[in-house]
Amino acid sequence: MQLRADLASTPELVEFRDELRAWLDRHLTEEFKAEPLADPTGSEGEAFECRRAWQRVLHDGGWVGVHWPEEYGGRGATLAEYAVFLVTCGEAGAPEPVNQIGLNMVGPTLIGHGTPAQQALLPEILSAGTIWCQLFSEPEAGSDLGALRTRARRQADGRWVVSGQKVWTSLGPVADLGLLLARTGDAPTGFRGLSCFVVDMHAPGVTVRGLRQMGGQTHFSEVFLDDVVLPADALIGPQDDGWSVATDTLGHERTTAILSRHASTAHAASALLGLAGRAGVRPPDRDRAVSDWIAAQLFRLNGYRGVAAAVRSAGGSGVSPDATASPAAWTQRMQWGLLNRRLFETAALLRGADAMVDDDEPWGTLLLASRGWTIGGGTTEVQRNMLGEKILGLPREPKPPV
Ligand SMILES: Cc1cc2nc3c(=O)[nH]c(=O)nc-3n(C[C@H](O)[C@H](O)[C@H](O)COP(=O)(O)OP(=O)(O)OC[C@H]3O[C@@H](n4cnc5c(N)ncnc54)[C@H](O)[C@@H]3O)c2cc1C
Numbered sequence: 001m002q003l004r005a006d007l008a009s010t011p012e013l014v015e016f017r018d019e020l021r022a023w024l025d026r027h028l029t030e031e032f033k034a035e036p037l038a039d040p041t042g043s044e045g046e047a048f049e050c051r052r053a054w055q056r057v058l059h060d061g062g063w064v065g066v067h068w069p070e071e072y073g074g075r076g077a078t079l080a081e082y083a084v085f086l087v088t089c090g091e092a093g094a095p096e097p098v099n100q101i102g103l104n105m106v107g108p109t110l111i112g113h114g115t116p117a118q119q120a121l122l123p124e125i126l127s128a129g130t131i132w133c134q135l136f137s138e139p140e141a142g143s144d145l146g147a148l149r150t151r152a153r154r155q156a157d158g159r160w161v162v163s164g165q166k167v168w169t170s171l172g173p174v175a176d177l178g179l180l181l182a183r184t185g186d187a188p189t190g191f192r193g194l195s196c197f198v199v200d201m202h203a204p205g206v207t208v209r210g211l212r213q214m215g216g217q218t219h220f221s222e223v224f225l226d227d228v229v230l231p232a233d234a235l236i237g238p239q240d241d242g243w244s245v246a247t248d249t250l251g252h253e254r255t256t257a258i259l260s261r262h263a264s265t266a267h268a269a270s271a272l273l274g275l276a277g278r279a280g281v282r283p284p285d286r287d288r289a290v291s292d293w294i295a296a297q298l299f300r301l302n303g304y305r306g307v308a309a310a311v312r313s314a315g316g317s318g319v320s321p322d323a324t325a326s327p328a329a330w331t332q333r334m335q336w337g338l339l340n341r342r343l344f345e346t347a348a349l350l351r352g353a354d355a356m357v358d359d360d361e362p363w364g365t366l367l368l369a370s371r372g373w374t375i376g377g378g379t380t381e382v383q384r385n386m387l388g389e390k391i392l393g394l395p396r397e398p399k400p401p402v
Contacts, residue, residue, distance in 0.1 A: 104252055105252045176200075198230075209224070
């Protein structure tokens with residue numbers, strides 16, 4: 001399938017886009033319009049509540065979970081339609097719905113692996129009734145999740161008792177439920193013997209401590225789990241084979257979830273071009289801004305290439321991470337992190353010290369936040385390893401002897 005630069009390449013996609021545009025004209029009122037330069041990962045304050053309210057409006061209109069199958073409350077859209085949805089919302093100035101981890105990662109994971117009781121949690125993800133977080137990383141286990149130590153022990157009555165610590169938990173301070181990866185097997189390390197669970201973030205024994213970031217926000221947290229009791233049916237997928245569930249979740253994080261970042265990147269790139277056009281900018285700095293803007297266009301086009309490849313290879317299902325396993329899709333996560341960091345560094349170069357103090361143009365805050373975007377969801381170095389091994393077929397990275 002050939003996708004045009006505006007994605008609207010077939011009569012079906014044009015019809016889909018026009019229906020959405022008409023709906024947005026009626027429902028995207030000024031109060032919801034996103035700041036063109038907003039942090040898309042924020043989880044605090046008025047902006048967060050505005051995004052929660054916006055998700056409810058989208059939900060009432062049947063526009064949440066666009067890429068989920070209809071039987072799970074989604075719209076059953078193809079991946080191409082989902083991409084059109086994100087681009088059109090971004091062009092109209094809509095903010096991102098608030099439940100990003102729930103919609104892009106947990107929901108598809110529960111659809112693929114959850115029990116009927118766990119799938120009964122899906123409607124609340126769509127309506128933003130429950131906010132989800134992802135409890136994978138630990139102080140000694142980030143890039144290498146095989147080192148994680150949080151342990152879940154099965155009791156005689158079938159319930160589980162969990163103890164351990166998680167860290168860098170995005171949305172932790174506001175989350176109601178968490179997708180937990182914990183050790184259930186005997187081996188102290190490794191990917192065998194891990195299991196996935198649903199955790200009630202308000203249960204006794206769960207302590208969430210917000211982590212203040214260098215930009216001043218508290219978007220993520222440490223989570224302490226002290227003898228937290230989980231019901232027997234909290235287990236997602238097979239006991240001791242939670243890694244197969246978690247790799248699906250991580251696949252969604254690397255691929256479909258990143259599509260939702262295209263709008264904020266486009267806004268940042270055009271705002272940067274605006275900065276470069278101001279009087280007094282040195283020609284070499286202007287050149288750098290233009291080349292960053294071009295890189296943002298390449299990021300967009302590469303994203304569409306990934307979508308087109310997925311539509312060709314898998315009938316366009318938006319939920320399966322396999323559907324986005326093309327080389328173009330694989331590079332998107334890394335490109336997004338590096339590109340945004342570069343855009344905000346260039347903005348700081350153009351604005352000088354004012355970038356750090358001007359509240360109307362939060363370039364400085366975004367510059368500080370963008371450092372983390374080259375780490376979360378897998379660091380740039382680890383993404384490069386994966387690209388080398390999975391896409392280029394290079395020899396696997398040597399592992400230290402056990
Ligand atoms: C903004 C943000 C949001 C996050 N949100 C969440 C969340 O919601 N849930 C969650 O569970 N986690 C979350 N994380 C954690 C994130 O997944 C980890 O920080 C990341 O996987 C890196 O792990 P680490 O911090 O332990 O660093 P380490 O793994 O200790 O890495 C340290 C350094 O070593 C390098 N390195 C490590 N291994 C290799 C290798 N094999 N080859 C080459 N270089 C290597 C890394 O690139 C890095 O530079 C978030 C992190 C950030 C920054």
